[in-house]
Amino acid sequence: MTEHVQTLLDATALGSIYALMAIGIGLVFGVLRLVNFAYGQLIMAGAYALALTNDRPVLVSIALCFGVILALSLAMEFAAFRPLRRASPTTMLVATFAISYLLQSIALVRFGAIGKIVVVIPELNRSVTIGGLHVRWITIVTILVAIAVFAALTAFLNRTSIGLQMRAASIDSQTARLLGVRANAVITVAVLISGVIAAIVAVILPMAVPERLLVGPDFALRETIIVLVGVVVGGIDRLLSATLGGFTMGFAVGALSGFLPSSGSWPFTSSVYLDSAVFMLVIVVLLLRPEGLFARGRRTAVERV
Amino acid sequence: MGAPEPMLEVEGLEVRYGTVPAVRGIDLAVGRGEIVGLIGPNGAGKSTTLHAIMGAVRPSAGEIRLAGVSIRGRAPEQVVRAGIALVPEGRRIYAELTVEENLRLGLCGRRARAGAEEAVEGIFELFPVVREARRRQAGLLSGGQQQQLAIGRALVAEPDVLLLDEPSLGLAPAVVDTVFEALRAIRERGVTVLLVEQRAQRTVALADRTYVMSNGELRMTLGPDDAHDTGRMVAAYFGSS
Numbered sequence: 001m002t003e004h005v006q007t008l009l010d011a012t013a014l015g016s017i018y019a020l021m022a023i024g025i026g027l028v029f030g031v032l033r034l035v036n037f038a039y040g041q042l043i044m045a046g047a048y049a050l051a052l053t054n055d056r057p058v059l060v061s062i063a064l065c066f067g068v069i070l071a072l073s074l075a076m077e078f079a080a081f082r083p084l085r086r087a088s089p090t091t092m093l094v095a096t097f098a099i100s101y102l103l104q105s106i107a108l109v110r111f112g113a114i115g116k117i118v119v120v121i122p123e124l125n126r127s128v129t130i131g132g133l134h135v136r137w138i139t140i141v142t143i144l145v146a147i148a149v150f151a152a153l154t155a156f157l158n159r160t161s162i163g164l165q166m167r168a169a170s171i172d173s174q175t176a177r178l179l180g181v182r183a184n185a186v187i188t189v190a191v192l193i194s195g196v197i198a199a200i201v202a203v204i205l206p207m208a209v210p211e212r213l214l215v216g217p218d219f220a221l222r223e224t225i226i227v228l229v230g231v232v233v234g235g236i237d238r239l240l241s242a243t244l245g246g247f248t249m250g251f252a253v254g255a256l257s258g259f260l261p262s263s264g265s266w267p268f269t270s271s272v273y274l275d276s277a278v279f280m281l282v283i284v285v286l287l288l289r290p291e292g293l294f295a296r297g298r299r300t301a302v303e304r305v
Numbered sequence: 306m307g308a309p310e311p312m313l314e315v316e317g318l319e320v321r322y323g324t325v326p327a328v329r330g331i332d333l334a335v336g337r338g339e340i341v342g343l344i345g346p347n348g349a350g351k352s353t354t355l356h357a358i359m360g361a362v363r364p365s366a367g368e369i370r371l372a373g374v375s376i377r378g379r380a381p382e383q384v385v386r387a388g389i390a391l392v393p394e395g396r397r398i399y400a401e402l403t404v405e406e407n408l409r410l411g412l413c414g415r416r417a418r419a420g421a422e423e424a425v426e427g428i429f430e431l432f433p434v435v436r437e438a439r440r441r442q443a444g445l446l447s448g449g450q451q452q453q454l455a456i457g458r459a460l461v462a463e464p465d466v467l468l469l470d471e472p473s474l475g476l477a478p479a480v481v482d483t484v485f486e487a488l489r490a491i492r493e494r495g496v497t498v499l500l501v502e503q504r505a506q507r508t509v510a511l512a513d514r515t516y517v518m519s520n521g522e523l524r525m526t527l528g529p530d531d532a533h534d535t536g537r538m539v540a541a542y543f544g545s546s
Binding site: 164165174 | 397413
């Protein structure tokens with residue numbers, strides 16, 4: 001019993017990380033109609049910043065991680081997204097693929113294929129015992145941080161003028177501009193907030209997920225792909241549904257990896273089952289609710305001939 | 306009475322969609338404090354003219370001036386800040402947002418930060434229904450209420466010139482009265498108005514001057530007295546000259 005609760009708690013923490021990434025991707029999609037495939041490489045760059053400054057005070061290291069990711073986010077906006085503002089969504093998506101592979105290649109050339117250990121706050125790896133459950137502090141912190149980020153972002157979107165402009169631009173950017181909303185300013189703010197969230201993920205991910213203790217060129221790549229699927233499964237048109245989609249995917253991955261057999265001879269090991277099971281669920285959801293699992297209303301999918 | 310100084314001037318405006326000309330070199334002027342109408346059949350180029358003024362479509366030739374200063378080539382958000390606000394066709398209300406949030410979006414186009422609350426209050430006085438419904442989702446309002454909200458949203462920017470694209474479209478006759486009444490009140494506040502409409506007779510009767518547009522060109526100019534000259538109205542619409 002406690003074992004199952006433990007698995008569900010870990011799954012919630014993993015879901016929280018995926019939800020954070022979904023917020024970061026969903027926010028930029030809202031204002032730009034751009035799926036940023038390179039989002040994972042922002043996180044990768046931040047993780048390298050952490051790994052290369054392991055010997056520095058932890059706050060300096062974290063500040064550098066934020067600095068690198070925010071600088072890279074702005075560079076993407078000004079060098080790629082802005083010149084492609086009037087390009088088709090396909091062109092922009094392909095551009096983010098290019099950026100993604102460019103950054104991975106730079107990491108490979110500069111730092112090699114062998115991962116570097118990321119040490120952030122080792123104390124968070126200790127666990128507390130609550131009613132027979134051994135819970136790592138990072139699990140609790142991850143869940144609380146995700147809740148805090150979501151609450152702060154909701155307050156920002158609902159209570160501030162720039163937040164209102166961001167919501168309006170997400171719904172109908174042409175009308176927003178005709179009302180005087182400065183599209184570029186709103187997009188830059190969205191890109192920066194998305195970068196802050198990427199930095200938070202970069203700090204948490206190496207501590208929360210044991211397989212991500214090492215940062216290599218493909219760091220956060222798998223997570224990005226699963227989150228992108230989650231965002232579509234949840235419903236990419238709204239931030240809440242996209243976030244819930246990300247959370248669901250993370251939770252499903254976490255729970256299934258806990259409950260599926262973890263031993264067995266090749267090919268029947270847990271990781272093989274895992275992807276098959278997760279993507280089987282994705283197919284079922286998309287067949288039943290093509291508009292998104294958490295999408296509001298009955299908006300039908302685009303008809304194709 | 307001499308002609309008022311020109312507030313909005315359009316000279317030799319041409320707009321093409323690809324190779325298809327939508328507006329073929331038109332000249333029009335709206336004097337300070339005037340209401341000028343622009344009528345004509347669907348596809349005449351009326352909305353395109355408004356979009357070109359707003360900077361939402363790029364003219365291939367011509368000049369657009371606000372109070373003597375060229376605004377051609379500016380982005381919509383800059384045109385709004387220069388002092389021109391648009392009430393778009395189909396109202397384009399944000400249905401998911403509240404009435405008050407819709408109004409507040411209009412504040413983005415203000416030139417001065419000060420006086421925003423007074424501007425919102427002014428809209429509540431002009432359109433009491435907007436005040437009553439301010440906490441409701443805008444999508445729940447009736448068509449007429451949404452139109453009042455759309456006009457209010459443009460007016461909180463306190464523009465010098467208000468452009469309206471078919472504000473009476475799809476409204477019941479009694480509601481159309483409300484909209485036209487509001488336009489009179491807006492003129493009394495000193496706002497210059499360029500009104501694109503399909504309701505020819507009412508527009509001609511209200512406006513100081515009404516241009517008839519057809520096939521991308523201005524065909525004739527009507528005065529308020531022509532509103533009851535059925536022959537001229539029919540001629541204006543069916544293009545016999």
